[in-house]
Amino acid sequence: MPNKKVVKDSKHATLLEALAELSVSLKPHSQLPSERALSEEYGVSRMTLRRAIDVLQARGYIYSVPSKGLFVAEPRMVRTSDVTSLSEVLRHRGNNPSTKLHLADRIHASDEVAKALGLRKGDWVYRIEQSFFDADVAMATETAYIPIEIAPGLLEQDLGKSLSGILSEHYERPILRVQYRVRSVIPEAKFRERLQISEVAPTLEFFAVGITSKERSAFLVVSYKRGDKYDLIYQLEV
Amino acid sequence: MPNKKVVKDSKHATLLEALAELSVSLKPHSQLPSERALSEEYGVSRMTLRRAIDVLQARGYIYSVPSKGLFVAEPRMVRTSDVTSLSEVLRHRGNNPSTKLHLADRIHASDEVAKALGLRKGDWVYRIEQSFFDADVAMATETAYIPIEIAPGLLEQDLGKSLSGILSEHYERPILRVQYRVRSVIPEAKFRERLQISEVAPTLEFFAVGITSKERSAFLVVSYKRGDKYDLIYQLEV
DNA sequence: GTGCCCACTCGGTATATACCAGTCAAGTGG
DNA sequence: CCACTTGACTGGTATATACCGAGTGGGCAC
Incomplete structure (x- = not known):
């Protein structure tokens, strides 16, 4: 097997990319090859193929x-389905995304941050605050916290890239899954200013x-996305 | 196989219930039997068992x-994970849920409703408006639209039950999956009153x-859940 | 008594296989 | 020419099997 991925080399993960590309290259409601045909084409069993298909269905691509x-x-x-690749989502819409880095430093973890990351209060964490723009309109702003011990020297990396990408490529901390908690709130003044929204928006x-393997929390990202710009979309199989 | 479910008789769906019960009966962080042991205990293959496990993981139970x-x-x-069983979610928290039926009638579908349900504007739909209380505090309010042709006589049913339950039991329209779109908004006055919240909440x-089999839309539920009471929680496998 | 190693178990992944129910078109009989 | 049957598909489900890498504990050697 010649091909070699940086992190995920599971077949169905590789398939996922290939099939995602295939689906976006086709017109909506056009038919894909059958499962049996695809599995043969990609040289995998149908069960493996279906794992990728299931994910693509859940994500709403097919x-x-x-x-x-x-x-x-x-x-x-x-699709606010992956907080770590927001700029990619915007690009996917064919717009003109940009980011602004507000600050990148290291601080002592607050109670809340420590709890979310499984640290003790006061442990060192990196803090990175960014905003995301689409055609010069602020869409979202976020604050990321990463334990220093997980990613020493993180601030020297290209922070414009996706966080989970950096963690897997440079620190061998591949993110296996991300847990989200979503609420509807009016953010505090600092974030309202960044998003240029009113105090009742x-x-x-x-x-x-x-979360990495072994149930280690690798980052906490707290983000605010404009209610008038963002929809969260997901699907539940019953 | 003696047992017979009303709708879903797939093994992994049956397993899901059994395992969910098992997990809630145990203390957090206590260990479950191994996959191989569970599969033997329930008389299914490990692959089938894992399908149920995967779902339970995604839902955050284990x-x-x-x-x-x-x-x-x-x-x-x-967990606002299933809009059709809200009262069950509340009950799961050990509280005292109740519902109030505001109205149940039939109307002509608006543009928006028709589009969501795949109907033509003006087609008849049932409309059911309810609010949900927890210990006499309004938690959420919702408006459900169901095409009349899908569920004739629906208003004679017990509307306190879950909608997808009624559709599958009485109309043989099992819901295969539910697509959600979530936004952060300040609702219009009617709903603010029902939720007893301010005009900036x-x-x-x-x-x-x-969605049923054959990609038919069986209901549209528009609901508002108090931002200070509800968190939406989900998890993405990467 | 201590440290090392090996056997066993764990979840995770992938394969091959089988059957079901539904669709749909080609073929067949009236 | 229409109605019906048939069979080749489809996705959906379930099984048995195999191997991997990582954790773990028991037993053996020192």
């Missing part, structure tokens, strides 16, 4: 109709905790 | 540590579309 086939889903609105507040 | 085992997760806050606005 939908399936039993006895008929797989189809490309209608492109939907903003609701936002989606995200608490995202990235 | 977590797994490779090479060690499965563990019961820390009970978290409100943010809420989570849910658009939930229940």
Whole structure:
């Protein structure tokens, strides 16, 4: 097997990318090859293929109709499905994304941060505050906390990249999953200013905790996304 | 196989219930039997067992540590994970839930409703407006729209039950999945009154579309949940 | 008594296989 | 020419099997 991925080399993860590309290159509601055809084309078993398909369905890229086939889903609105690749989401919409770095320093963890990251209060963490713009309009602002011991020298990295990308490539801390807590709030003044919104404008507040193997929390990202700009979309299989 | 479920008789769905009960009956962080042991106990293959485990992990009931085992997760806050069983969620918290039926009638579908349900504007739909209380405090209010042709005579049913339950039991329209769109908004006056919140209080606005087999939309539920009472929690596998 | 190693178990991944129920079109009989 | 059957598909589900890498504990050597 010649191909070699940096972190995830599981077949269904590789498949995921390939199939995602395939689906975006097709028109909505056009039909994909059958599962059996795809599995043969990519040289994997059908069960493995289905694992990737399931994920793509859950993420809303494709939908399936039993006895008929797989189809490309209608492109939907903003997917705030991965807080660590926000700029990519915006790019996916064909807009003009940019970021602004407010600050990047190291602080002692507050109670709240320590609890979320499984640290003791006062432990050193990096703090990175950024805002995200789309065509010069502030869309979201976020504060990331990362334990120093997990990623020493993090601030020397290119902070414009996705956080989980940096953690997996430079620190061998691949993020296996991210836990989200979402609330509807009116953020405090500092964040309202950054988003240029009024003091009665609701936002989606995200608490995202990235979790590596062994149940270690690798980052906490607290972000505010403008309520008038963002929809959170997800799907539950019953 | 003697047991017979009304709708879902897939093994992993049955397993899901059994395992969910098992996990809530155990203390957090206590260890579950191994996958191999569970699969034998329930008389299913390990692959089937894992399908149920995966769902329970995604829903946050249990977590797994490779090479060690499965563990019961820390009970978290409100799971607004299924809009169709809200009262059950509240009950799960050990509180005292109740509902109030504001109205139940039939109307012509508006543009928005027709689009979400795949109907033509003006088609008949049932409209059911309810609020949900927890210890006499309004927690959420919702408006459900159901095409009349899908569930004739729906208003004669016990509307206190879960909508997807009624649809599957009485109309043979099992809901396969639900698509959610969530925003942060300040609702209009009617809903603010029902929730007894101020005109600057943010809420989570849910658009939930229940989808049956053959990609038919069976209901649209628009709900507002108090921002100070509800957290939406979910997890993404990367 | 201490330290090392090996066997066993754990979840995670991948494969091959089988059957089901539904769709749909080609073929067939009236 | 229409109605019906048939069979080749589809996705969905379930099973048995195999191997991997990481944790763990018991027993053996020193």
